[in-house]
Amino acid sequence: MKRCSQAPFKYLEITHMKKIEAVIKPFKLEEVKDALHEVGIEGMTVSEVKGFGRQKGHTEIYRGSEYTVDFLPKIKIELVVSDTKVNEATAAIIKAAKTGKIGDGKIFVSEITEAIRIRTEEKGDSAV
Ligand SMILES: Nc1ncnc2c1ncn2[C@@H]1O[C@H](COP(=O)(O)OP(=O)(O)OP(=O)(O)O)[C@@H](O)[C@H]1O
Ligand SMILES: [Mg+2]
Incomplete structure (x- = not known):
C-alpha cells in the first residue's frame, strides 16, 4: 500500500485490494x-446463505425438485485479492460456476x- 502525503489529507490511502463476493450454486463450490x-x-x-434473484426462486430447480419458496440455498464465497488478481479470479469463478441456467x-x-494478517501484523496486499 502506498501512502501519499498530499493536501488536504495527511495520508491518502491508495488501496490495491478488492473484495470479490460470489454467490453460487452449492454444488459448484468444490x-x-x-x-x-x-x-x-x-x-x-x-x-x-439463502437468496433469490429476479425469478424470486420460483422456477429454480434445487436437488431435483422445483422450489416453491422464495429463498433458495446458495453459497457465498468472499475473497480479498490484490488488484492484479481480480480479473483472473473472477474469470475462474465464472468458468467454474456457470451452468447456463x-x-x-x-x-x-x-x-x-x-487488510492485516494478525499473526505477523503485515498490512495491505502482502497480508492477503
Ligand atoms: N442484486 C443482488 N444483490 C445481492 N444478492 C443477489 C442479487 N441478485 C442475486 N443475488 C444472489 O445471487 C443468487 C443467485 O441469483 P441469480 O443467479 O438467480 O440472479 P438473476 O439476476 O435472477 O440471474 P438469472 O436470470 O441468471 O437467474 C440469489 O439467490 C441471491 O442470493
Ligand atoms: Mg435468477
Whole structure:
C-alpha cells in the first residue's frame, strides 16, 4: 500500500485490494474452490446463505425438485485479492460456476481499505 502525503489529507490511502463476493450454486463450490486455487488464491471465506434473484426462486430447480419458496440455498464465497488478481479470479469463478441456467449466481467486486494478517501484523496486499 502506498501512502501519499498530499493536501488536504495527511495520508491518502491508495488501496490495491478488492473484495470479490460470489454467490453460487452449492454444488459448484468444490469446482470454484479448485479453480481459484489454480490461479493462486490462497484464502477465502465460505458461508451458507439463502437468496433469490429476479425469478424470486420460483422456477429454480434445487436437488431435483422445483422450489416453491422464495429463498433458495446458495453459497457465498468472499475473497480479498490484490488488484492484479481480480480479473483472473473472477474469470475462474465464472468458468467454474456457470451452468447456463437461471440461478447461476452473481459476483460483486468492491474496494478494500485495509487488510492485516494478525499473526505477523503485515498490512495491505502482502497480508492477503
Ligand atoms: N442484486 C443482488 N444483490 C445481492 N444478492 C443477489 C442479487 N441478485 C442475486 N443475488 C444472489 O445471487 C443468487 C443467485 O441469483 P441469480 O443467479 O438467480 O440472479 P438473476 O439476476 O435472477 O440471474 P438469472 O436470470 O441468471 O437467474 C440469489 O439467490 C441471491 O442470493
Ligand atoms: Mg435468477
